Amino acid sequence: MGNDELKSISNLHAEEPNRVVDSQSTVNALNSAYRIPYFTILWTFARNSLVRDLSFRTNFILEAISSLAWTLMNLAFFKIIFLNASSIGRGTGWGEYEFYIFLGTVWIINSIVQTVFMPNAQEFSELIRTGHLDFALLKPINTQFLISFPKFNWSSLVNAFAGIVLVNYSLIRLSSLAERPLELSIWSVPIYILFLCCGIGILYSIILSMASLSVWFGRNQNIYLVYFYLTQFYRYPSEIYQRGVWGYGLWAVFSFAIPILLVANVPARFLARPLRPEWTSSEFYMIGFTLIATVASLFASRWVFNRSLLSYRSASS
Amino acid sequence: MRTMPIIDIKKLSKTYRVYQKKEGLLASLRGLVHRQYRTIHAVSEIDLTVEQGEFVAFLGPNGAGKTTTLKMLSGVINPSSGQCTVMGFVPWKRENAFRRRMALVMGQKNQLWWDLPAQESFRLHQHIYGIEKGRFEQTKSELADMLTVTELMGQPVRELSLGERMKMELIAALLHSPSVLFLDEPTIGLDVVAQHNIQNFLRHYQQDRKITIILTSHYMKDIAALCRRVVIIAGGTIHYDGSLRGIIDRFGSEKIITLTLAKTESLAGLEKVGREVSIEIPKIKFRLPKDEVAKTLAQVFSTKHVEDIVVEDPPLEEVIARVFFEAEQSMNGGNSSAAGNPLEISRR
Numbered sequence: 001m002g003n004d005e006l007k008s009i010s011n012l013h014a015e016e017p018n019r020v021v022d023s024q025s026t027v028n029a030l031n032s033a034y035r036i037p038y039f040t041i042l043w044t045f046a047r048n049s050l051v052r053d054l055s056f057r058t059n060f061i062l063e064a065i066s067s068l069a070w071t072l073m074n075l076a077f078f079k080i081i082f083l084n085a086s087s088i089g090r091g092t093g094w095g096e097y098e099f100y101i102f103l104g105t106v107w108i109i110n111s112i113v114q115t116v117f118m119p120n121a122q123e124f125s126e127l128i129r130t131g132h133l134d135f136a137l138l139k140p141i142n143t144q145f146l147i148s149f150p151k152f153n154w155s156s157l158v159n160a161f162a163g164i165v166l167v168n169y170s171l172i173r174l175s176s177l178a179e180r181p182l183e184l185s186i187w188s189v190p191i192y193i194l195f196l197c198c199g200i201g202i203l204y205s206i207i208l209s210m211a212s213l214s215v216w217f218g219r220n221q222n223i224y225l226v227y228f229y230l231t232q233f234y235r236y237p238s239e240i241y242q243r244g245v246w247g248y249g250l251w252a253v254f255s256f257a258i259p260i261l262l263v264a265n266v267p268a269r270f271l272a273r274p275l276r277p278e279w280t281s282s283e284f285y286m287i288g289f290t291l292i293a294t295v296a297s298l299f300a301s302r303w304v305f306n307r308s309l310l311s312y313r314s315a316s317s
Numbered sequence: 318m319r320t321m322p323i324i325d326i327k328k329l330s331k332t333y334r335v336y337q338k339k340e341g342l343l344a345s346l347r348g349l350v351h352r353q354y355r356t357i358h359a360v361s362e363i364d365l366t367v368e369q370g371e372f373v374a375f376l377g378p379n380g381a382g383k384t385t386t387l388k389m390l391s392g393v394i395n396p397s398s399g400q401c402t403v404m405g406f407v408p409w410k411r412e413n414a415f416r417r418r419m420a421l422v423m424g425q426k427n428q429l430w431w432d433l434p435a436q437e438s439f440r441l442h443q444h445i446y447g448i449e450k451g452r453f454e455q456t457k458s459e460l461a462d463m464l465t466v467t468e469l470m471g472q473p474v475r476e477l478s479l480g481e482r483m484k485m486e487l488i489a490a491l492l493h494s495p496s497v498l499f500l501d502e503p504t505i506g507l508d509v510v511a512q513h514n515i516q517n518f519l520r521h522y523q524q525d526r527k528i529t530i531i532l533t534s535h536y537m538k539d540i541a542a543l544c545r546r547v548v549i550i551a552g553g554t555i556h557y558d559g560s561l562r563g564i565i566d567r568f569g570s571e572k573i574i575t576l577t578l579a580k581t582e583s584l585a586g587l588e589k590v591g592r593e594v595s596i597e598i599p600k601i602k603f604r605l606p607k608d609e610v611a612k613t614l615a616q617v618f619s620t621k622h623v624e625d626i627v628v629e630d631p632p633l634e635e636v637i638a639r640v641f642f643e644a645e646q647s648m649n650g651g652n653s654s655a656a657g658n659p660l661e662i663s664r665r
Binding site: 034040055132139 | 420
């Protein structure tokens with residue numbers, strides 16, 4: 001350093017004699033006019049994660065292959081079920097291809113959650129434990145955004161493509177039925193995507209709330225486990241729960257308290273129309289309630305998140 | 318016209334409740350049901366003002382409350398009570414306008430993407446802080462040039478040495494040209510050369526930009542090289558606020574004296590001239606309380622033929638260690654109020 005460094009300091013002066021004033025006025029201008037480019041930042045996160053993932057190429061490929069293999073075994077399992085039964089639940093309308101739409105929807109949702117929200121929730125929990133959340137809190141940007149998206153686990157996205165393929169294939173099969181063929185309108189896809197987003201929003205809220213609890217627990221490695229247990233329940237049509245005391249109990253809890261039954265049921269129902277051609281009133285209630293539940297979940301998780309920041313202690317360095 | 322201080326702290330406190338874990342499995346099991354907590358006063362009612370352009374050092378033993386104070390000043394944690402403004406903002410409200418004008422660098426925690434080159438993290442900062450492209454490129458290359466890491470910006474951070482990583486952390490923190498910079502042990506674990514480089518950089522940068530910096534460090538060299546003002550924090554309270562030199566004047570109660578006697582002189586009679594006498598003929602070295610120096614030396618001169626004399630202050634580290642020790646003693650004595658403290662509090 002030494003001389004070189006002094007030289008570069010004097011260069012600084014030569015180029016910008018009014019630096020202090022200059023930087024101050026820039027800052028002031030920024031305060032009023034600057035709009036944070038959230039999409040650019042999201043893109044940077046996504047891109048940086050991909051660059052990182054690809055720098056460990058073999059690991060990336062193995063992860064993608066193993067999760068795809070698991071997904072295909074999942075499909076094989078239900079194929080076997082449908083060799084034994086014609087529908088999931090008596091009189092529910094969830095025949096083989098209707099159910100594959102449901103299954104594909106679950107894959108898409110799970111895949112997006114595991115690509116974006118699960119790694120970030122685990123990371124957030126870890127940031128709290130190690131005190132590295134400090135840096136997120138220092139940045140002039142919405143903290144919830146900053147902890148929700150920095151890490152993309154791209155290899156998990158392969159299942160979303162598998163899900164899209166399965167849904168499309170099933171739609172084609174259902175549309176070409178001789179009896180009760182499925183008819184899609186131009187609105188089917190956008191509404192399907194809307195409810196898919198609602199479902200992801202609900203899961204994101206649950207994951208974010210669980211990760212936020214790390215502030216009080218000090219350590220919380222159960223996020224993935226609890227998520228895994230919960231998702232066991234949302235993988236099936238809600239009708240199958242509506243039998244007996246246990247069934248109704250689970251149905252009520254997972255519809256109203258922790259609304260995971262809405263996550264895949266609503267978008268899949270919209271596309272697969274198991275009870276076509278007519279809509280039942282309970283289906284309408286379910287759709288309306290999903291919108292409310294999504295907004296409520298997002299607000300509730302935001303509240304928990306903000307409360308957790310208030311109690312954040314920042315592990316000592 | 319009196320300007321408002323850039324940092325203004327009034328009666329700021331932070332207490333933590335920590336779980337008292339007892340030793341042993343049985344105690345741990347009991348702890349599952351019934352937990353005992355202890356309240357820790359990390360920072361108790363500190364008052365401090367810092368003017369624009371000052372370079373202040375927080376000095377104190379581990380667990381003194383230095384880092385906790387920096388974290389409150391940067392808005393990372395909320396205080397338990399008290400008030401504080403930094404550039405007119407309440408830090409823990411975490412307004413974007415505030416966060417865009419300050420930075421915190423921690424020697425023990427890094428914020429750069431571990432598996433990616435530092436420049437990727439820098440680009441992210443460009444977007445988050447809204448640094449205009451031309452200005453970003455210029456600042457980045459200036460800083461990299463000053464810290465001599467231009468060639469390393471394309472290397473994954475995990476492949477950099479600790480010193481290089483710290484330099485990258487500094488660049489990341491300074492890209493948006495903050496007006497206030499908090500440095501928490503920025504040279505921890507670095508070798509002497511790397512420490513020196515970072516000190517040099519910080520000194521020049523601060524002089525050039527006239528920004529306000531608060532630094533905590535355990536290395537006296539950092540502080541001696543950089544800060545004219547030193548605040549000693551121990552046990553969560555401020556024990557001294559003034560110049561580094563002033564610490565010795567105030568707390569250094571002894572002088573170290575080295576006499577070189579003429580060859581013909583004997584050392585007889587000097588064995589008990591002061592404390593910690595050490596003899597290396599013809600030199601004799603000893604310690605004296607400050608107020609006895611003149612009298613004792615006059616006596617020696619009257620009886621011995623002295624060729625040379627050196628009167629020194631004890632090493633700064635030693636004086637500061639004593640300040641820490643006494644501060645902690647007074648804390649443990651259960652009396653944490655300023656009045657009961659044997660070390661009186663000095664303010665500039």
